[in-house]
Amino acid sequence: DAMVIQNPRYQVTQFGKPVTLSCSQTLNHNVMYWYQQKSSQAPKLLFHYYDKDFNNEADTPDNFQSRRPNTSFCFLDIRSPGLGDAAMYLCATSGSLAGGSQYFGPGTRLLVL
Amino acid sequence: TQLLEQSPQFLSIQEGENLTVYCNSSSVFSSLQWYRxxxxxxxxLLVTVVTGGEVKKLKRLTFQFGDARKDSSLHITAAQPGDTGLYLCAGGAQVDYKLSFGAGTTVTVRA
Incomplete structure (x- = not known):
């Protein structure tokens, strides 16, 4: 089945220690997104890629970076995690139609000690 | 980003009861998605609606898109404990690839 996969599902890191979260998709979608979600709130968009074209949200902290080496994979790098970065991180994909549906992965729960 | 207001924020009902969640905006959307x-x-993703006035049914769930494509509702008939979850509406516009999310409705169905 076509899907969005996130690894790991749970990640524990120490304050200030860099961490990388990964996402892969078998949907062959052009657009990939990274969201941050805290306790039953709506997901907050961090950035998205249309193919290799990177689009950063204005309020995304510089601490968050992303890489998309190919169509299938996208990575979220948190350079110096703080306690406030503990959250669920969601990867999503969508096709080439603007305003179209997005398909989410299962998420990675990040805990910062 | 266009604002979507979702209500109620919390909903707790007994198994077998019906419920409705609303999603409203002053902006027009080209599509409206509901997620659980x-x-x-x-x-x-539960459903995507794209046509004003459109009604879609998914078993006990009924989704409606307003005629002006500014609002939507989700109705669940005879709710079951398996319907428990956070329901999110999200609107898309053809100007970019982003979705505007409502704040979510936490639904709890008690057995």
Whole structure:
């Protein structure tokens, strides 16, 4: 089945220690997104890629970076995690139609000690 | 980003009762999605509506898109404990690839 996969599902890191979260998709979608979600709130968009074209949200902290080496994979790098970065991180994909549906992965729960 | 107001924020009902969640905006959307999210999991797409006045049914769930494409509702008939979760509406516009999310409705169905 076509899907969005996130690894790991749970990640524990120490304050200030860099961490990388990964996402892969078998949907062959052009657009990939990274969201941050805290306790039953709506997901907050961090950035998205249309193919290799990177689009950063204005309020995304510089601490968050992303890489998309190919169509299938996208990575979220948190350079110096703080306690406030503990959250669920969601990867999503969508096709080439603007305003179209997005398909989410299962998420990675990040805990910062 | 266009604002979507979702109500109510919380809903707790007994098994077998009906419920409705609303999603309203002053902006027009080209599409409106409804997602359900269970604790510790990602949102799962339930439905996408694109035509003003459109009604879609998914078993006991009925989704409606307003005639002006500014609002939507989700109605669940005879709710079951398996319907428990966070329901999110999200609107898309053809100007970009982003979605505007409502704040979510936490639904709890008690057995």
């Amino acid at each position: 999210q269970e604790p510790g999991e990602g949102p799962v």
